[in-house]
Amino acid sequence: MGAEVVIEGLSKSFGKQAIWRDVTLTLPPGEVSVMLGPSGTGKSVFLKSMIGLLKPDHGRCMVNGVDIVTCSERKLYDTRKLFGVLFQDGALFGSMNLYDNVAFPLREHTKKSESEIKRIVLEKLEMTGLSGAETKLPGEISGGMRKRAGLARALVLDPEIILCDEPDSGLDPVRTAYLSQLLIDLNSQIDATILIVTHNINVARTVPDNLGMLFRKELVMFGPREVLLTSDEPVVEQFLNGRRIGPIGMSEEKDSAQMAREQAQADAGHHDGSGEDVRGIVPQIEPTPGMPERMGVRRRKDRVMKILHTLPPAAQEGIIESLSPEEQRHYGVRPHHLVGAGHQATQPLPTPGHGHQSGELPAQQVADLPDSGWREPGDGPTRPRPSGNSRMRPPDSGQGGS
Template sequence: MSTSDDLVGGNVDPWLSVSEPYQPDPPGHESDLTHSVQIRDVRKAFGSFHVLTGLNLNFVDNAVTTILGPSGTGKSVLLKHIVGLLEPDHGEVVVFGQNIWNVSERERQEIRKRFGVLFQDGALFGSMNIYDNVAFPLRKHTDKSESEIRKIVMARLEEVGLTRAVNKAPGEVSGGMKKRAGFARALVLNPSVVMFDEPDSGLDPVRTSLLNDLILKLHAEHGGTYILVTHDIRTARKVSDYVGVVWKGKLIHYGETEEAFNSDLPFVRQFLSGDSVGPLGMD
């Protein structure tokens, strides 16, 4: 399989490759209306470093999709494009039927309100207790009364098992509790799309498994389009309805979870099995 790295030193458009990676049509691709989030030939470079090199992906609604791939291959950059924090150099990010870079900044802000994001470390405000952290989006983006906010916040904190930690500061709770608080905050606006940037980062295997159980439980209860970025193969196998594998800025496989884990593609097979023999090396 040839990639853009094969072209170094030639007078060729660095976005292109000699042979395009295998990119199957995602399930349900027949109608664009079934996909709240669509990535169309998105390319992004930072200086001479080309991160996304023509990535196409329609995320299946009301499902959990996990994006896997080596470090530095563009997974977190993809999330930032979806939520409108990064503008692509080329291509389109279509969210809820709109190219988010063909609308005003105010309209983009309204679109972002339909997203929930769980960051790697929870990204809690250190000056606020757990309750106020979770209440923050409601106070910022709605005109609800404090009694209404309290009802919503306590319901979310109960779902993640943190009702006894409402008055604690982020520095007073464990890493797993910070993740759960971040998850509760991501859900308070009843988002259509919830994104997780390496939710298992920094957690031991047991707490990772418990967080995965929580993701599955809340998705089953509330629905929505969940998009996870992770390096943890066990997480991907446990929580995913669909798995996308990204390498060198392109999607090289996308399909149902078991299909991915049974793939014959050399890179996909190597990455998902953790084998040292294959196209992925130390470079």
Template sequence: MGVGAEVVGLTKSFGEQTVWSDVSLTVPAGDITVLLGPSGTGKSVFLKTLIGLLRPDCGQVFIDGRELTAMREKQLYEIRKRCGVLFQDGALFGSMTVYDNIAFPLREHTRKTEAEIRRIVAGRLELVGMTGDEDKLPSEISGGMRKRAGLARALVMNPELILCDEPDSGLDPVRTAFLGKLIADLNAETGATFLIVTHDINTARTLPDHIGMLYRGELIAFDDRENILASTEPVVRQFLAAGLDGPIGMAEERDAEETAEAQR
């Protein structure tokens, strides 16, 4: 069963640039949550902060009720072992086969025998539909297959919380739909909690139980999917409609100025 995550009053800056401030939300255990927002709103930074790879300026992060921001590295390591991460490009080691990439966390963080590792890796390969591809290098498989291999690696430690950073980046609509279906099936089978950063509107409309949206340094919406899809909030409505009319402009940092100018 998955574990829940909660952030309270979270703020993160780099130098004088505030990425987002006073963000509070709860990622329910066992559900799929999607985080939306225009480019440059710090969604990937949020994922890294959630599992302690980045430290917030202020606020608290809880995973399974345990507060992370004051933890030492050894304690964070134990928490991270309960999490799986799928990076945008799959983040596979180019010199390793698909099998060795998926086996890597088990060899690095457990004392399992090679026979046990072989059984677990085979199971994860079957889950993501890649049985028979284990001896291939990342350069020998498609982008969609690299994403699936990355997902298999994220699952190999039986994580209770899985973070996916734009898993559909670079994929065509059909393969994006297949990946979404795979995530839904894995969620149903494993009960793990999924938090997914995406720009894909169809994914947001069909996959999650809950949707949040970051815009101009704030969490402007977080609710059940049905309520977000019916939202009248201008930014949410424009983003989900992929429309030109609304507060979001071409350059994120100039959106507010352009909108104010247009209203004069």
């Protein structure tokens, strides 16, 4: 199983320019997460901070008990080996063929024999659909192949955590769909924790288990995908719909005068080219038939059901509807039966640093679940939940959004 990454109060600035402040989130082990954000909000800086290529000003980034921010160079070197990173441009060496590019980390960081290296390289090239392209130079292959070669190289040290910086950049929608499928298949095969940074709406809607968004130097939200996909927080809604109308402008922030001007234009009938409202939960990409079941999905169900009562009603509803009837019985939930579902799903989520965890609502906005009894699948009579309480237990960790 992949490693958990716990980030607490992480802040980064360059000189006087604050990039983001007080970012707190947990990447659950073996789950796939996506971090969204408009251009320039510091998504790449976030990834580089996670692997110690950049040093944050404050906060912690804990991986297997090691704080990347404050640990020694030696520990950092060792901990980095847990990460496989797919950089935006693939970061391949132009003068090396694909075989040597993919073999590079093995030759640099291990004492493996060339025959062992060959076995691993050919296996990873096959996993990424590049068998037969070993002798090609990066300049002789397409952008999609370069991405896959970058991914193959990221995999050779058997990473527990895979970071992907805009894996879709420069790819057409079809190649992006193939790459998305590849990431899910990889996750099913190696159960690694994956974080993808992107501004591709389709990737955000269909790939991850968890979604987050950086905006205005803050982590706006981070939590189960259903929370962001059903959110009507203006910045999230605008971003997921790719609309001009909303708080995000060309230079990230808009002033209220510009917002009012654009709204007036829209009210007067000006069409900005954006399509229908795409708010809502769409099916998540599943592993290709024949691939192993994703263990992260199974673990996530238990994890999310524990924090279900802290989520907005629309997200709760989506999560419950995604369960099979057997699972609904197992967790003691039923569609359209949220006590407190009269709360509006439109309440903005609290922002971090304001006394709540990201993705968690204040107690008075929390929907209570019906005490319909907790049963094992196939169990006969109803028996009480382990907690013996009509409310599900609060999150057992203090980590935002996990």
